[in-house]
Amino acid sequence: MNIKDASERSGLPAKTIRYYEEIGLVRPLRGPNGYRRFRDSDLHKLGFLGRARSLGFSIEDCRTLLALWEDRGRASADVKQLAEDHLHRIEEKIVELQAMRATLSHLVTACAGDDRPDCPILAGLSAGPGCCG
Structure with missing residues (x-):
C-alpha cells in the first residue's frame, strides 16, 4: 500500500509517517x-506508534518499546519498568498542573474584572513564582 493508504488505515498523517x-x-x-510500499507489518507498527504516542510516550520511549515488542525473548519487567517510569512522569506533571491551576484560580478570583486598571492577575504574573498560591 502507498503512504496515502497507510495514513488512512493507521490514522496517522502522512507527514508523521514520513x-x-x-x-x-x-x-x-x-x-x-522509489515510492514507499507499506506492508501489513509496517501498518501494525504505525498503529503501535500511534497508540504509544497518544499515551504520551516520547519518541525514544517508542523506539525502546518497538525494540522490546520485536524481541520475543524480552522480559516483561523491562516493558513494565518503562511504563512505570512514564506513569511517574505523568503523575509529576499532574501535580505541576494542579499547582498551576490553584495559582491561576486564586488570581482569577482576586481580579474584579471591572474597568479599573489595577489587576491582581498582572500583579501576580509580575511578582514571580510562589507569589499567589
Missing part, C-alpha cells in the same frame, strides 16, 4: 519507482 521513516522507526519497502 518522519517515523526518517528517524528509522518504520522502514517501508521501496518500489522500482
Whole structure:
C-alpha cells in the first residue's frame, strides 16, 4: 500500500509517517519507482506508534518499546519498568498542573474584572513564582 493508504488505515498523517521513516522507526519497502510500499507489518507498527504516542510516550520511549515488542525473548519487567517510569512522569506533571491551576484560580478570583486598571492577575504574573498560591 502507498503512504496515502497507510495514513488512512493507521490514522496517522502522512507527514508523521514520513518522519517515523526518517528517524528509522518504520522502514517501508521501496518500489522500482522509489515510492514507499507499506506492508501489513509496517501498518501494525504505525498503529503501535500511534497508540504509544497518544499515551504520551516520547519518541525514544517508542523506539525502546518497538525494540522490546520485536524481541520475543524480552522480559516483561523491562516493558513494565518503562511504563512505570512514564506513569511517574505523568503523575509529576499532574501535580505541576494542579499547582498551576490553584495559582491561576486564586488570581482569577482576586481580579474584579471591572474597568479599573489595577489587576491582581498582572500583579501576580509580575511578582514571580510562589507569589499567589
